[in-house]
Amino acid sequence: MSDFFSSGWSIFIALTTIGGLVACLVLLLFASRRKPMADDNSTGHVFDEDLVEMNNPLPLWWVVLFVLTVLLSFAYVYAFPGLGASPGTLGWTSRGELEADQAKVAASMAKVYAEYTQQPAEALSRDAGAMAIGQRLFINNCATCHGSDARGSKGFPNLTDGDWLHGGTPEKIEETITLGRTGVMPPMAAAVGSTSDVRDVANYVMSLSGDPHNPIAAAAGRKKFVACAACHGADGKGNPAIGAPNLADKVWLHGWGEAAIVDMIDHGKTNVMPAQAGRLTAAQIHLLASYVWSLSQSRQTAAR
């Protein structure tokens, strides 16, 4: 009721509620008074010449039930929020009930997760039950961006290829899920130089991974790459400590080719992995991280 400036509406609603309940009781009592009846068990009312209203009384238990519902309503508005802004004596709120329900579910789920929290990812990845839970968690929470098969798409990293921006150990993955990550590539055009300088650097970057490139431009770009080396390293192999991608592999998260790389140097990019700590419990994140880690492991095994 905080939508209103004065408590007038609250009082109005409280009075209307109580008035309605009292009116129900009065009506019931009034209607139950003994009435004189004609000898033929009719009420004496005649409509349309020959339609007679008969007295077919309600059973008493029915009326008692009716009175009980009215009394129950009084008890209800006393105990629960029902009279305008009154919170009721029980202090019940829908938010409180939701939280209690969530706590109950969390407590029941804690038993399921308990046996998994102490196990390392290596052990969990061999446990079919744990991996089934991990997959369900992944599909419900991660698949929206990373895809149901965890292989991502443009801008959303592939989690199965063993190429990690922030490190691929189970602990690092757990950290990424818990706290989230923000990857920032600043616009570097000014630092690199002219438009042709930027194109040269792009060709040099393509040469790092052995992709088709213009060798002359790449040779010119090599010197300008100094501006990039602070984060991506002199050899362009990146730095997982600050989330700088490896430019020397075949993984192109934000698009392959000269145009895409030039665009990235010119405009930069801020890419966010949101923190899941508030949405998932530590036990869930542990299982999820183990599942994600296992995806990259099987991929590497298969590649060998």
Added chain:
Amino acid sequence: MNQVIPIVADEATAPLQSLYVSEAKIQPRSVSGWFATWRWLLVWFTQVLFYGLPWLSWNGRQAVLLDLAARRFYIFGMVLHPQDVIFLAMLLILSAFALFLFTTVAGRLWCGYACPQTVYTEIFMWVERRFEGDRQARIKLDSAPWSLPKLARRGGKQAVWLAIGLWTGFTFVAYFTPARSLAAEVASLTLGPWESFWILFYGFATYGNAGYMREQVCKYMCPYARFQSAMFDRDTLVISYDAKRGEPRGSRRRGVDAASVGKGDCIDCTLCVQVCPTGIDIRNGLQYECIGCAACIDACDAVMDKMQSPRGLIRYATQNGMDGTWSRKQMWMRVLRPRVLVYSLVLVALAAAFVASLALRAPFKADIVRDRGALARLVEGGRIENVYRVQLMNGTERTQRFHISVEGLDGASLSQWSDVDLAPTEARWVPLAVQLPPQAAAALGAGAHPLRFRIALLADAASHAADDDLAQAERREKSTFVIPR
């Protein structure tokens, strides 16, 4: 319309009456006969079924078990998922049509013989008779002051009633929790809160409805009585009193011909009123309270036998037949009127469709859902990949192995597919990716293109994708493949 409606009748002559009354207790007299026997047969049939089914085993589990927690419904050899709720809807439609048909033919057959309210009331009244005697004895006992014998009779009756109620509640819950483990829980007093609640609630409802509410449920709660007139017509068989033959009613000596003393066949013994579970007098004609139990027919037939008069003063007859305009043969011919034939036809067609759809039910379900987050992605070699999820549901109690392939889109293939095994009754999401080579994608052009997934249930868990010919069942699910601009 200028007529003045008198609001209050003449105060001097009109008796004072409350608009609410406490119901007079009805103590029906026990009855035996052809129809009572039928009712008892149906009591035995329905209750042996109800109480017995939870104890029946099938393939190492309870034969009929509605596992709400796991959302699996086991009915003998069948396992139903929540997605099969259509069968429940069909069953309800079937029941409704059966009710329409029976009501049109012979009125409230359901109420009189098979309704749980009637069945449990019958059982509870039988217990009551064992402890307190028949109608006269019970009326006497009601008015008698409290004494040890009365306490013993009442106490015994209550104990047996409560026991039946609790057993009924237990049986009800045993359809949802396996009966044997439920019995163990009861024995060790380790029932869960919901199990305890439903056993007590269902038990109490049985005790209250069959012991106390009885005919009031039919009169005040059940909507059936209120819409029965919509299903009745002049050719519906209802329990009727033959007023032409019976009136003027009055007593006479046994063997005396009624006509010779200027009376009808009804000797006004009021037995038909005494046996009526809803306390009405059938001689006033069809009333909404009549549940069609035919107790009055049995009672009257017995009396007519004693009076050496022909049976059937009260009988199942149609309004047309009773008016005397039609012969008995004509009346029975009219039972097969168009309305009945149409109901029967619809009922038979629905029943056939129901049985056929159950029998031909696929042993698994599959549902394809496109990933919504990313429509498409480029992978190695410029191939375009779309990601899908397939939900597979095993509708049997055997392990199933599935092979999935795509068709309907040239060049499309599944990347990294390995056959999936599903444990008995398991439901699982399986991610899958479809790839299209760049040439094929260029030929098709950007946009969404239809494709189909073929989901094949392999013959057994040992078979491989290559044994596709051995697939024992297959489904095709439609979806789309997106080629980005």
